[in-house]
Amino acid sequence: MGQVLKSGGAVFVAEAAHNDLIGFAEVSLRQDHVDGAAICPVPYLEAWFVKASFRRLGVGRSLIAAVEQWAILRGYTQLASDAVLENTLSIRLHKLLGFSEIDRNITFLKTLKMQTAKNGGLGSPPSGGPGTLPGNSGVAGVPPSAPGSLNESDSP
Numbered sequence: 001m002g003q004v005l006k007s008g009g010a011v012f013v014a015e016a017a018h019n020d021l022i023g024f025a026e027v028s029l030r031q032d033h034v035d036g037a038a039i040c041p042v043p044y045l046e047a048w049f050v051k052a053s054f055r056r057l058g059v060g061r062s063l064i065a066a067v068e069q070w071a072i073l074r075g076y077t078q079l080a081s082d083a084v085l086e087n088t089l090s091i092r093l094h095k096l097l098g099f100s101e102i103d104r105n106i107t108f109l110k111t112l113k114m115q116t117a118k119n120g121g122l123g124s125p126p127s128g129g130p131g132t133l134p135g136n137s138g139v140a141g142v143p144p145s146a147p148g149s150l151n152e153s154d155s156p
């Protein structure tokens, strides 16, 4: 939630009687590349959840409506989101609520380990090698695309 608020985004909560939290939606403002988005930054639905016993009552739809209203009032014309491939319900509901599917992808990450020279490795890294970038976007040592650049690819 901290990252969402730090980005300039917002968190919406749904409450039942006695202030019981029954759902929430988090929207961030993504400055990096977002597949299919024509604006940058773009509001991005980072989380959308309704407690199981309160589903199918319109709470999820209301949370998305609140997110959309928040974005529209700030002049944004698009809202981006994603879903894991296995979450077919989420994919279906996104479309039901007016989202268009942009792309399907699976991302990969491999932890790289230093090989010793004895094992045929390269030995010590050269000085001035890549550093560790915050987050997991971009290539080590190469910053992700600068804010303001817009092009195609990434997640729905």
Ligand SMILES: CC(C)(COP(=O)(O)OP(=O)(O)OC[C@H]1O[C@@H](n2cnc3c(N)ncnc32)[C@H](O)[C@@H]1OP(=O)(O)O)[C@@H](O)C(=O)NCCC(=O)NCCS
Pocket (backbone or CB within 6 Å): 047, 048, 049, 050, 051, 054, 055, 056, 057, 058, 059, 060, 061, 062, 082, 083, 084, 087, 089, 090, 093, 096
């Ligand atoms: C996705 C989620 C937030 C939807 O919340 P919800 O409160 O059940 O949604 P709503 O009741 O507002 O339903 C919105 C629409 O989806 C439909 N819908 C909801 N659940 C459905 C289901 N299981 N099967 C078919 N349609 C469904 C509703 O009928 C409604 O359509 P309508 O307004 O045209 O009748 C909720 O299912 C959830 O928390 N899921 C687990 C977390 C998750 O997967 N989040 C998405 C991550 S990307």
